[in-house]
Amino acid sequence: MPDPTHTPPAQQIAVSCKGVTKTFGTGAAAFQALRGVDLEVRTGELLMLVGPSGCGKTTLISTIAGVLRRDGGECSVFGHDYLSMTEQETTRFRGEHIGFVFQAFNLIPTLTAAENVSTPLVIKGMKRKPAVAEAREMLRKVGFDERMLESSPVDLSGGQQQRVAIARALVHQPDLIVCDEPTSALDSETGRKVMELMRGLALASNRALIVVTHDARIYEFADRIARMEDGRITGIETPQRPAASASEILTTLKP
Amino acid sequence: MIRKYLLPILALGGIFLGIAVAIKGAKKTAPAAPVSQPAHSPYKIFVAGAGIIEASTENIAIGTTVGGVVARIYVQIGSRVKTGAPLFTLDDRTLRAEIALRESAVKVVEAQLADAKDELAFNENITDKGAVSVEDTNKRRNTVRIVEAQLAQSKAQLASTVTELEKLTVCAPVDGEVLQLKVHLGEYAPAGVLGTPLIMLGNVEPLHVRVDVDEDDAWRIRNGAVATGCLRGNKDISTALKFVRFEPYVLPKRSLTGDSTERVDTRVLQVIFSFTRGDLPLFVGQQMDVFIDAPTRTFSKPVEPVPAAEAKP
Amino acid sequence: MYYYALKMLIGDRAKYIGIIIGLTFASLLITQQSAIFAGVMSRTFSFLTDVALPDIWVVDPQVQYIDDIKPLQDTKVIRIRGVAGVAWAVPLYKGSLRARLDNGTFQTCITIGLDDETLIGGPPQMLSGSISDLRRNDGVIVDTVGAHGKLARSGPDGTRIPLKVGDTLELNDHRVFVVGICKITETFQANPVIYTTYSRATTFAPQERRLLSFVIAKAAAGEDPEVVCNRIREATGLMAYTPAKFKELTFYYYLKYTGMPINFLTAVALGFIVGITISGQTFYNFTLDNLRYFGTLKAMGTTNSTLLKMILLQALIVGAIGYGLGVGLASAWGALLSGRTQIAFYLPWQLLLITAAAVLIICLSAAALSIRKVMKLEPAVVFRS
Numbered sequence: 001m002p003d004p005t006h007t008p009p010a011q012q013i014a015v016s017c018k019g020v021t022k023t024f025g026t027g028a029a030a031f032q033a034l035r036g037v038d039l040e041v042r043t044g045e046l047l048m049l050v051g052p053s054g055c056g057k058t059t060l061i062s063t064i065a066g067v068l069r070r071d072g073g074e075c076s077v078f079g080h081d082y083l084s085m086t087e088q089e090t091t092r093f094r095g096e097h098i099g100f101v102f103q104a105f106n107l108i109p110t111l112t113a114a115e116n117v118s119t120p121l122v123i124k125g126m127k128r129k130p131a132v133a134e135a136r137e138m139l140r141k142v143g144f145d146e147r148m149l150e151s152s153p154v155d156l157s158g159g160q161q162q163r164v165a166i167a168r169a170l171v172h173q174p175d176l177i178v179c180d181e182p183t184s185a186l187d188s189e190t191g192r193k194v195m196e197l198m199r200g201l202a203l204a205s206n207r208a209l210i211v212v213t214h215d216a217r218i219y220e221f222a223d224r225i226a227r228m229e230d231g232r233i234t235g236i237e238t239p240q241r242p243a244a245s246a247s248e249i250l251t252t253l254k255p
Numbered sequence: 256m257i258r259k260y261l262l263p264i265l266a267l268g269g270i271f272l273g274i275a276v277a278i279k280g281a282k283k284t285a286p287a288a289p290v291s292q293p294a295h296s297p298y299k300i301f302v303a304g305a306g307i308i309e310a311s312t313e314n315i316a317i318g319t320t321v322g323g324v325v326a327r328i329y330v331q332i333g334s335r336v337k338t339g340a341p342l343f344t345l346d347d348r349t350l351r352a353e354i355a356l357r358e359s360a361v362k363v364v365e366a367q368l369a370d371a372k373d374e375l376a377f378n379e380n381i382t383d384k385g386a387v388s389v390e391d392t393n394k395r396r397n398t399v400r401i402v403e404a405q406l407a408q409s410k411a412q413l414a415s416t417v418t419e420l421e422k423l424t425v426c427a428p429v430d431g432e433v434l435q436l437k438v439h440l441g442e443y444a445p446a447g448v449l450g451t452p453l454i455m456l457g458n459v460e461p462l463h464v465r466v467d468v469d470e471d472d473a474w475r476i477r478n479g480a481v482a483t484g485c486l487r488g489n490k491d492i493s494t495a496l497k498f499v500r501f502e503p504y505v506l507p508k509r510s511l512t513g514d515s516t517e518r519v520d521t522r523v524l525q526v527i528f529s530f531t532r533g534d535l536p537l538f539v540g541q542q543m544d545v546f547i548d549a550p551t552r553t554f555s556k557p558v559e560p561v562p563a564a565e566a567k568p
Numbered sequence: 569m570y571y572y573a574l575k576m577l578i579g580d581r582a583k584y585i586g587i588i589i590g591l592t593f594a595s596l597l598i599t600q601q602s603a604i605f606a607g608v609m610s611r612t613f614s615f616l617t618d619v620a621l622p623d624i625w626v627v628d629p630q631v632q633y634i635d636d637i638k639p640l641q642d643t644k645v646i647r648i649r650g651v652a653g654v655a656w657a658v659p660l661y662k663g664s665l666r667a668r669l670d671n672g673t674f675q676t677c678i679t680i681g682l683d684d685e686t687l688i689g690g691p692p693q694m695l696s697g698s699i700s701d702l703r704r705n706d707g708v709i710v711d712t713v714g715a716h717g718k719l720a721r722s723g724p725d726g727t728r729i730p731l732k733v734g735d736t737l738e739l740n741d742h743r744v745f746v747v748g749i750c751k752i753t754e755t756f757q758a759n760p761v762i763y764t765t766y767s768r769a770t771t772f773a774p775q776e777r778r779l780l781s782f783v784i785a786k787a788a789a790g791e792d793p794e795v796v797c798n799r800i801r802e803a804t805g806l807m808a809y810t811p812a813k814f815k816e817l818t819f820y821y822y823l824k825y826t827g828m829p830i831n832f833l834t835a836v837a838l839g840f841i842v843g844i845t846i847s848g849q850t851f852y853n854f855t856l857d858n859l860r861y862f863g864t865l866k867a868m869g870t871t872n873s874t875l876l877k878m879i880l881l882q883a884l885i886v887g888a889i890g891y892g893l894g895v896g897l898a899s900a901w902g903a904l905l906s907g908r909t910q911i912a913f914y915l916p917w918q919l920l921l922i923t924a925a926a927v928l929i930i931c932l933s934a935a936a937l938s939i940r941k942v943m944k945l946e947p948a949v950v951f952r953s
Contacts, residue, residue: 058951061951062948062951065867067867067946067947067948067950067951068946068947068948087872088871088872091866091869091870091871091872091947092869092871093869094867094868094869094947095868095869095870096869098869100864100867100868100950102864102950102951103951104860106860106861106863106864106950108572108576108858108861108864109579110575110576110578110579110580111572111575111576111579115572115575119569119572119865119868120868120869122569122572123569123865123868123869123870123874124869128571168868180951259578262585262588262889262893263888263889263892265889265892265893265896266888266889266890266891266892266893266896267892268892268896269891269892269893269894269895269896269897269899270891270892270895270896271896272895272896272899272900272903273599273892273895273896273898273899273915273920274917274920275899276899276902276903276915277899277915277916277917277919277920278917279903280914280915280916281916281917285620285692286618286619286620286621286692287621287687287688287689287690287691287692287694287699288621289621289686289687289688290686290687290690290699290700290703291685291686291687292686293655293656293657293658293683293685293686293688293786294656295655295656295788296649299652300652301650301652302650303646303647303649303650303657304646305646467643467646468646469643469646469647471647471804472647472650475650487685488685508642508643521641521643523643544649546649546650549650
């Protein structure tokens, strides 16, 4: 449960899953990725999802983020159930409420860093110029090098790229951020910095974060760690060394 | 910046170039204007024909009965002549000499006749029957008769030669205008039908137009139809034409345009119209485009005779 | 978003240029080949284009195309003049006569005999002399291409001296005298063209019973030429065409009886196929390369319709650029060559539209594949590395 130093404004249930199932393929080739997952994520909480490869972590966050439709069970995200929404509504919902951070960053190489960050705003319907201005602001907040704002992501280091990706996930003020292996492409030092940043920025605004990882070095940044195996949550634990509170991190980040 | 916009700018230029080439290619050169405007018909429904202007007497090619060298010409091109007016005279010196000879021959015979008559009178005046023989008197009487006959013969010969002389002067057969004068002093004028007549004569008031109409269209023309003729080369020179007659015989077409060798492949009805020249610069022999008013004409089919057997079964 | 779509496209320079090269090549090939085809075909009826004054052409009913001359009787001219609704009708001779050059060689020339009186049907553009000079004795007008080419005389040092006003020629054993040089649309046979009067042309022509090639006529003001044509057909039993119909007849004759259309069609099809393969393939590859980003955009909330429009925009932009470059290259090629050579190049505006349509089809079919791929894309792929 949340550590005592961390007192978010008002915790509410962000994600609630009960008996979620998902099967890929049919007949003999069918593979049951989720076999009835029960999980609850609260706002202001960073939940880590850990487990061996193929245990269903990615499938689970895909389902929660609304990019994959579950087969059964119940799952509501801020009270919305994707199964009762059309595909277009789901897409809109993602654009409004969910931020994504990917393992491979998925930054568009032909756009500048600032333009990449501005995409969620443009998708929501903002004009390009103010969106880019806002994106620059967000990049500054994540400590991105001012001189690199107009560079192409391919010219950036991994850490810088992940900062851009985080800025992109945050720029449109989503309520839930899902991160898939955010540190696996980074060295441990950079990975730590990125996790600190993420935790600080995300939790400060009372968001919910779900981080899929099997990088044990960053477990300490989690509020809770959910272990998965064979499509089921096998246990939820609180990390041994609680992370610094968001406010602390924010102060350390400030130049 | 330039790198980014280079291709779109080139492409835009390419489209404009394409449009420019298309516009240039579509520009049509104006067709050559006709050198003179073709004639238009004043009638709604009409038959067109090609006409040639001729004299109202038709064009008379004057010939001579005898051949000879031209000695005198009394007319010029365009002279108006009356019937019987002399046109030209051939060399008459031989005939005039012959006339003198004949006249003297007449005088000789006349003298011989007087002599014979005197001798006869001498005998008849002698009352002495024995002084002259009857035989001698009869002989003298006969001599007078013979010489009288000889005189008549000589006179006839003279008259014949005078006629020959008159024939050397060619006279106008009709009132008219000299349209063509192809004789010159000193030239030999042969008798007979000539390719170029010695003198072309015809009455030009009024003028006639001989119009060739394709036999396929011939039926459409009414007797007395009105027509308009336009001069070839200037459609503004036009005149109203008055119907004169149809030539009753349908001719093989003579090519009015081009080669003289005839390529006959159709027959034409000739229609004659007349008009007065007035001030118009129209000349005999000119071609005209003629439009003949020919309102639609229908001919009812003759009723087929009903065979008697069928009519009364 | 569309700005980003364009940036994505242009940013991938190799593919961007690859697609454009493919499309440029396709539109170049389609435009250029079609323009040459149009040029060659328009030369088959160039005579009709040049003799633009009459709106009725009367020929024998058996005539299949403009150069298929079956002479008529001379009197047909006056018969046609008598048909209601005909303003005027004049004869026109067209035939091939042999000209003897002063070096002893023979050259077949297209000889055109104009009505003696009106000289209707003359060349549209005179470079020297005037059409009315044809009224001078033995006068002929020679087209400039012939005068500078096949009819040029050779000088003592072997140079070609073009025929000019005042020169004489021997046409079918008749001595003729050049009174003018004209410019006309090039003919299909590429033989020199000689204009003279009808009566002179028929004198020069070998003796035949019939020599009247065409009767050209004009419908009276306010009369529909088509109606007058019908009337002429009924009244004379001859065939009367409007210039458009006669061109059509000629065009379809060549289309039907020569291999040219197939030949050009093959080239155009080739351009089309090459365009589809090169550009379509490259564009599809471009989409596949960017599939991950399309997936990301989709996950981040971009709707399918926006993605569709983005891909369409990309396709249309490369299409427009490729089209412009191709048309521009083809036009430049045509403009440069047709000034210097006798090449047949005719670019009607319809052809620009046809090429545009072809390029559009190429782009849309290329985009269709990509769109299908992106539409079917599950946003969940973004989590697969």
